[in-house]
Amino acid sequence: xxxxxxxxxxxxASVGDRVxxxxxxxxxxxxxLAWYQQKPGKAPKFLIYKASNLETGVPSRFSGSGSGxxxxxxxxxxxxDDFATYYCQQYNSFPLGFGQGTKVEIK
Amino acid sequence: xxxxESGGGVVQPGKSLRLSxxxxxxxxxxxxxxxxxxxxxxxxxxxxxxxxxGNKKYYADSVKGRFTVSRDNSKNTLYVxxxxxxxxxxxxxxxxxxxxxxxxxxxxxxxxxxxxTVTVSS
Numbered sequence: 001x002x003x004x005x006x007x008x009x010x011x012x013a014s015v016g017d018r019v020x021x022x023x024x025x026x027x028x029x030x031x032x033l034a035w036y037q038q039k040p041g042k043a044p045k046f047l048i049y050k051a052s053n054l055e056t057g058v059p060s061r062f063s064g065s066g067s068g069x070x071x072x073x074x075x076x077x078x079x080x081d082d083f084a085t086y087y088c089q090q091y092n093s094f095p096l097g098f099g100q101g102t103k104v105e106i107k
Numbered sequence: 108x109x110x111x112e113s114g115g116g117v118v119q120p121g122k123s124l125r126l127s128x129x130x131x132x133x134x135x136x137x138x139x140x141x142x143x144x145x146x147x148x149x150x151x152x153x154x155x156x157x158x159x160x161g162n163k164k165y166y167a168d169s170v171k172g173r174f175t176v177s178r179d180n181s182k183n184t185l186y187v188x189x190x191x192x193x194x195x196x197x198x199x200x201x202x203x204x205x206x207x208x209x210x211x212x213x214x215x216x217x218x219x220x221x222x223x224t225v226t227v228s229s
Binding site: 094097 | 222
């Protein structure tokens, strides 16, 4: 099974900051990676597919990069609405797997 | 475009429960569907997936042999039958649509339901 490891678990930042989350796969997943945002009490929201492709309607301040085993998710200028938990997910093969999540909180 | 889960509740260990996932605004028949759960205060855990035609089914090891996914395309509804429930199955259960239609599942989850809560407790 492919293990997904996200870092950091928690990230404290201010509005306007640039933040980056890293996701590592235990083996190569090419670019079969998605990113999700989840706010408390809500379902996850789909943000990025195939490592770097923004889902329709997602603001351009969100971006993703990487391939193989190492991936990054970046918010270029953090907005108040962006404080949430972010998850990566591999869909290279079953069983599908999520990272443990990164909580982006207000500094 | 919406998914709505139902069927959650409180159930004793060892008992069974069936969750439903109903689609509106699109035809479920052309999409693979995933079940993902989230235990209280924890992260997301993939549970199971069923392909658009119902022929391909995948399960997490933790539920294999106990959970069964199925679909009734005529009702635009998916199901997961959960048996021999354990305390560790306590979670919010989400159904989510695979991003691409008419393909084997596994391209990301673009539409999610609001979730239904399952509590396994004596």
